[in-house]
Amino acid sequence: MLLSDLEFGSFLCYSPHGQDERAQESRAWVERIKGEHGCGQARLPASVFVARRLSERLAETELHTLLTPETVLVPAPRSTLQRPGSLWVPALLANALVLQGLGREVVPCLKRTRALRKSAAVPAAERPSAREHFDSLEVTDFGFSGRDIVIVDDVITRGAMLLGAASRLALILPGIRIRGFALVRTLSDPEQFRNMFAPCLGHVRLLEDGQTRRRP
Amino acid sequence: MPNPLVRTPASLLGPLNEVEERFAPSQMFLVGDLGLLTQGRRVAIVGSRRASETGLKRAARLARILAEQSVIVVSGLAEGIDTAGHRAAIAARGRTIAVLGTPVDRCYPPGNASLQDEIGARHLLVSQFPVGQPVQKQNFILRNRTMALLSDASVIVEAGESSGSLSQGWEALRLGRPLFLMRSVVENPDLEWPQEMLDHGARVLAEPEELFDGLPPERNREPADAPF
Numbered sequence: 001m002l003l004s005d006l007e008f009g010s011f012l013c014y015s016p017h018g019q020d021e022r023a024q025e026s027r028a029w030v031e032r033i034k035g036e037h038g039c040g041q042a043r044l045p046a047s048v049f050v051a052r053r054l055s056e057r058l059a060e061t062e063l064h065t066l067l068t069p070e071t072v073l074v075p076a077p078r079s080t081l082q083r084p085g086s087l088w089v090p091a092l093l094a095n096a097l098v099l100q101g102l103g104r105e106v107v108p109c110l111k112r113t114r115a116l117r118k119s120a121a122v123p124a125a126e127r128p129s130a131r132e133h134f135d136s137l138e139v140t141d142f143g144f145s146g147r148d149i150v151i152v153d154d155v156i157t158r159g160a161m162l163l164g165a166a167s168r169l170a171l172i173l174p175g176i177r178i179r180g181f182a183l184v185r186t187l188s189d190p191e192q193f194r195n196m197f198a199p200c201l202g203h204v205r206l207l208e209d210g211q212t213r214r215r216p
Numbered sequence: 217m218p219n220p221l222v223r224t225p226a227s228l229l230g231p232l233n234e235v236e237e238r239f240a241p242s243q244m245f246l247v248g249d250l251g252l253l254t255q256g257r258r259v260a261i262v263g264s265r266r267a268s269e270t271g272l273k274r275a276a277r278l279a280r281i282l283a284e285q286s287v288i289v290v291s292g293l294a295e296g297i298d299t300a301g302h303r304a305a306i307a308a309r310g311r312t313i314a315v316l317g318t319p320v321d322r323c324y325p326p327g328n329a330s331l332q333d334e335i336g337a338r339h340l341l342v343s344q345f346p347v348g349q350p351v352q353k354q355n356f357i358l359r360n361r362t363m364a365l366l367s368d369a370s371v372i373v374e375a376g377e378s379s380g381s382l383s384q385g386w387e388a389l390r391l392g393r394p395l396f397l398m399r400s401v402v403e404n405p406d407l408e409w410p411q412e413m414l415d416h417g418a419r420v421l422a423e424p425e426e427l428f429d430g431l432p433p434e435r436n437r438e439p440a441d442a443p444f
Contacts, residue, residue: 011444012444022443025443026443028433029442029443031432031433032433032435034392034432035233035392035393035432035435036233036235036392037230037233037435038230038231038233038435039442040441040442041441043230043231045231045233045234049442050442050444053442053444057444078417080415080416080417081415081416081417082416082417083386083389083390083416085235085238085390086235086389086390086391086392087233087235087390087391087392089392092233114415115414115415115416115417118417118419121419195443195444196442196443196444197443197444
């Protein structure tokens with residue numbers, strides 16, 4: 001059973017299609033984050049760098065209501081299968097958030113059981129739906145005492161991944177508050193993109209046709 | 217052959233993340249233009265030693281197209297696909313890096329000695345094995361991991377079920393780097409490994425030009441500060 005609505009928050013945004021300098025810069029930053037490259041003058045790992053920036057600017061955002069010292073963070077699994085020891089950016093990001101006091105612990109309990117199409121490699125209409133995410137995920141070894149879970153991902157586009165994953169968790173954790181956090185929000189319309197710093201709280205809603213809609 | 221320069225991977229590539237650190241060599245022995253590891257984008261072209269004629273042509277075409285776009289072609293100096301990739305990059309006036317499974321003063325296969333000399337003189341030779349160290353079979357698996365580390369993306373052109381190129385493919389996936397499989401490999405009904413790699417995040421490469429969309433930015437071109 002899929003949730004019809006999921007609260008989410010994000011810190012940054014980027015433009016996958018814009019041609020101006022800022023848009024190109026935003027894409028380069030997303031690649032750095034996805035590659036866990038060294039960032040800033042100290043060349044910190046990208047996850048640590050962005051978590052520090054988020055912590056420094058938290059008071060300018062409403063994200064303190066989402067990422068609290070009591071929040072349990074669950075890293076979003078990749079859309080494909082994953083071997084142990086592989087680069088897993090949402091897990092690195094979740095760990096970095098906990099080090100900044102923006103979460104209590106990281107519980108990597110969501111596992112992909114079969115590969116889905118990579119969203120970046122297919123046209124928008126063929127991206128995996130929330131149902132496909134839900135059907136291809138399982139919950140493993142979940143044991144925690146909190147009342148508040150946030151699923152952490154690196155990038156959110158339509159929110160199908162977060163909604164599918166939250167629905168899977170909600171199935172075995174009734175009564176627990178489950179929300180999502182994505183470090184970066186995709187802005188498909190280049191006209192809407194102004195600056196990477198664009199913190200927000202919003203919703204992912206399930207539409208009648210099975211697609212998802214993210215606002216903002 | 218001049219004495220090799222000794223560098224750590226991080227001194228050339230920038231700081232490594234914890235996943236990259238795991239199998240990174242502690243030091244590398246280098247002959248040639250070190251700038252090929254500090255600037256530009258690098259794509260590895262790998263595949264079978266006993267490649268088909270079609271496979272060799274595909275490797276050469278891919279290397280030529282990459283070289284024409286100023287992408288550095290990385291390969292392992294082995295017979296077959298590797299040799300085709302190096303030679304085509306050089307013929308197209310591009311740059312190439314050979315990542316060796318031997319110390320830089322040895323050559324395997326011996327028939328590629330002149331190619332190794334040319335790459336050392338005008339391009340770059342990389343080995344993680346110090347001069348004088350005996351050559352062992354496992355060197356070539358370690359070399360493949362290093363080649364994946366040094367490359368922004370990897371392409372498997374043609375490879376059987378037991379090809380050493382598969383170890384590079386798996387390492388690229390572990391590092392979170394783009395791994396492309398030539399469509400002809402994916403469509404070969406006799407092979408099982410392509411589907412397994414696709415399930416773990418590899419992508420199908422139908423046309424060489426598709427590579428350019430999947431290449432990350434140069435990792436050493438990090439801005440001093442962030443716009444957030």
